[in-house]
Amino acid sequence: MAAAQQIGTPSSGLCSVGLDIGGTKILGALLGPDGEVLATVRLPTVRGAEGIVAGAAQAVREVVAQAGRTLDDVAGVGLGIPGIVDHAAGTVRHAVNLGVDGAELPLADLLSVALGGLPVVVENDLNVAAVGAAHILERSKPDRDRAAGSGVAPSEDLAFVALGTGLAAGLVLEGHLRRGVSGAAGEIGHVPVDPAGPECPCGQRGCLETIASGTALAAAWPARHGKPAPVELFEAAAAGDADAVAVKARFAEAVASAVRLLVLTVDVRHVVLGGGVSHLGEPLLEAVQEALREQAKSSPFLTSLALHERVVLAPQGVPVAAVGAAVLGRRG
Amino acid sequence: MAAAQQIGTPSSGLCSVGLDIGGTKILGALLGPDGEVLATVRLPTVRGAEGIVAGAAQAVREVVAQAGRTLDDVAGVGLGIPGIVDHAAGTVRHAVNLGVDGAELPLADLLSVALGGLPVVVENDLNVAAVGAAHILERSKPDRDRAAGSGVAPSEDLAFVALGTGLAAGLVLEGHLRRGVSGAAGEIGHVPVDPAGPECPCGQRGCLETIASGTALAAAWPARHGKPAPVELFEAAAAGDADAVAVKARFAEAVASAVRLLVLTVDVRHVVLGGGVSHLGEPLLEAVQEALREQAKSSPFLTSLALHERVVLAPQGVPVAAVGAAVLGRRG
Numbered sequence: 001m002a003a004a005q006q007i008g009t010p011s012s013g014l015c016s017v018g019l020d021i022g023g024t025k026i027l028g029a030l031l032g033p034d035g036e037v038l039a040t041v042r043l044p045t046v047r048g049a050e051g052i053v054a055g056a057a058q059a060v061r062e063v064v065a066q067a068g069r070t071l072d073d074v075a076g077v078g079l080g081i082p083g084i085v086d087h088a089a090g091t092v093r094h095a096v097n098l099g100v101d102g103a104e105l106p107l108a109d110l111l112s113v114a115l116g117g118l119p120v121v122v123e124n125d126l127n128v129a130a131v132g133a134a135h136i137l138e139r140s141k142p143d144r145d146r147a148a149g150s151g152v153a154p155s156e157d158l159a160f161v162a163l164g165t166g167l168a169a170g171l172v173l174e175g176h177l178r179r180g181v182s183g184a185a186g187e188i189g190h191v192p193v194d195p196a197g198p199e200c201p202c203g204q205r206g207c208l209e210t211i212a213s214g215t216a217l218a219a220a221w222p223a224r225h226g227k228p229a230p231v232e233l234f235e236a237a238a239a240g241d242a243d244a245v246a247v248k249a250r251f252a253e254a255v256a257s258a259v260r261l262l263v264l265t266v267d268v269r270h271v272v273l274g275g276g277v278s279h280l281g282e283p284l285l286e287a288v289q290e291a292l293r294e295q296a297k298s299s300p301f302l303t304s305l306a307l308h309e310r311v312v313l314a315p316q317g318v319p320v321a322a323v324g325a326a327v328l329g330r331r332g
Numbered sequence: 333m334a335a336a337q338q339i340g341t342p343s344s345g346l347c348s349v350g351l352d353i354g355g356t357k358i359l360g361a362l363l364g365p366d367g368e369v370l371a372t373v374r375l376p377t378v379r380g381a382e383g384i385v386a387g388a389a390q391a392v393r394e395v396v397a398q399a400g401r402t403l404d405d406v407a408g409v410g411l412g413i414p415g416i417v418d419h420a421a422g423t424v425r426h427a428v429n430l431g432v433d434g435a436e437l438p439l440a441d442l443l444s445v446a447l448g449g450l451p452v453v454v455e456n457d458l459n460v461a462a463v464g465a466a467h468i469l470e471r472s473k474p475d476r477d478r479a480a481g482s483g484v485a486p487s488e489d490l491a492f493v494a495l496g497t498g499l500a501a502g503l504v505l506e507g508h509l510r511r512g513v514s515g516a517a518g519e520i521g522h523v524p525v526d527p528a529g530p531e532c533p534c535g536q537r538g539c540l541e542t543i544a545s546g547t548a549l550a551a552a553w554p555a556r557h558g559k560p561a562p563v564e565l566f567e568a569a570a571a572g573d574a575d576a577v578a579v580k581a582r583f584a585e586a587v588a589s590a591v592r593l594l595v596l597t598v599d600v601r602h603v604v605l606g607g608g609v610s611h612l613g614e615p616l617l618e619a620v621q622e623a624l625r626e627q628a629k630s631s632p633f634l635t636s637l638a639l640h641e642r643v644v645l646a647p648q649g650v651p652v653a654a655v656g657a658a659v660l661g662r663r664g
């Protein structure tokens with residue numbers, strides 16, 4: 001089972017393909033035998049079961065061709081997809097954004113058939129993002145080769161936090177993807193943190209997601225000038241708008257609370273900030289780090305955990321989730 | 333490293349000893365080659381470094397002798413101890429309850445010398461409790477042998493929640509102990525859940541521990557009749573005292589929040605309620621399950637996670653933490 005696969009398991013000498021299937025686009029990545037990104041691709045999503053499968057197959061063929069390879073060079077394909085994924089069965093349900101609602105879609109089998117029998121694994125979108133971030137972080141380390149060679153590699157250990165429509169995380173613990181027993185690991189957006197908070201669409205009150213998500217941010221600071229709401233908020237705050245400063249601080253504090261929650265529960269080495277809001281880049285990171293330092297001020301215990309040092313931005317300019325899907329698609 | 337040891341790794345045919353060193357007593361257990369408890373022992377704790385080491389050595393010798401064995405039959409010893417444990421170094425700091433403050437105590441080395449060179453590992457008290465609960469749960473399964481034989485054993489997956497002076501958890505995920513990168517995994521007592529809540533000794537406000545711990549319960553319902561505060565509270569509530577009913581409900585709801593937090597973050601199969609308050613037994617379990625059902629009422633999402641089915645009481649009448657320490661003390 002790919003579940004228990006150590007990230008970075010040596011592959012068979014073949015490549016693998018990963019796809020990140022979203023509501024508007026399919027991102028693809030071809031990973032070489034040593035885990036390097038050989039090619040990437042981007043296609044528009046065609047909604048509905050048939051469109052998804054055809055688009056995915058096309059993305060695989062295009063990214064392989066782009067690198068001058070054929071499907072014979074590919075050991076397997078991994079897919080990251082929003083919705084309720086049954087990893088073992090290779091199916092997805094309730095991928096509402098993709099026009100795949102209700103009935104279970106046997107996506108792994110359908111895509112495998114479309115690709116002449118290539119093995120295909122399907123995974124939750126947060127999970128592939130976490131695996132992708134772990135893969136990229138691991139490769140960026142100067143001592144990577146030494147660590148891998150020693151056999152006791154201090155494998156990656158992180159939470160990938162997606163700040164998007166909602167708030168959720170993917171977990172890679174000591175190099176292993178943590179799905180949880182019902183696929184609910186990382187659903188931190190629905191941990192209530194304020195009994196007096198607003199109602200959450202999930203039916204609870206004061207969920208973390210009601211303050212620490214792209215949706216919450218856009219509700220508190222709607223875009224007025226045609227840019228993404230987070231960009232307009234941070235620009236207004238930088239320009240000294242007092243309301244914007246307050247909204248930004250509240251948002252950063254909520255994201256900091258998500259970081260604290262993750263460290264106090266699973267004590268991950270890194271918390272990677274991803275999702276749409278993370279395109280803010282350094283200013284977001286700085287605001288969250290500042291909020292973490294502020295939270296720790298009154299608490300020697302929190303201070304000892306050095307939360308602000310654990311937060312990093314998701315790698316930019318790389319299709320992180322597609323890379324993670326390709327890692328899981330390897331059959332070593 | 334014992335860290336990565338799968339719970340239930342076949343041992344060498346030898347026994348192992350586990351000790352749970354607390355502020356008032358040392359509990360010991362001798363585990364046979366197949367993981368069965370062969371003998372247990374209980375000694376009073378003598379505070380201070382010298383007393384701890386001498387008491388631990390005595391407990392090991394006594395529990396071994398009780399089963400008609402010698403130290404030659406023992407592969408290793410595991411210790412569970414409160415305080416800041418450096419597992420790799422075998423040291424403990426700030427074990428204030430044991431009169432071991434300030435300087436680092438090389439407990440593993442000292443006890444090993446006292447036992448003629450037997451390997452000794454030291455572990456945080458919550459972690460050994462989690463491992464012990466996993467061991468006992470695994471052995472209680474009717475299909476245990478079949479699962480173990482298949483090579484894809486659905487190993488134990490749980491959080492052990494100690495409701496005592498504070499609130500903290502130990503995590504065994506897919507059969508592996510999760511310590512976290514700084515030993516802070518499971519420190520859920522210090523996740524703030526109410527911005528308007530009371531100040532916590534940790535320096536934050538509204539921490540879960542300020543409502544969901546034995547200390548919080550005793551503050552809300554001080555013992556007046558010489559029994560433990562939780563017992564008096566539950567008796568008064570059962571007798572219809574309206575205040576007691578309210579305090580009990582609030583406590584159960586807070587424990588339910590801890591369960592929810594753990595499942596939404598790591599999605600463990602079981603949440604085991606342990607610690608002093610768990611001696612309430614079934615009435616505690618029922619109150620917490622009721623609170624979980626109540627929390628889920630408004631939320632189809634929470635309902636789908638069936639939280640109330642995941643909660644169980646820690647095994648009673650078995651020194652769970654000592655058993656877990658013995659599991660970690662094995663050198664298979």
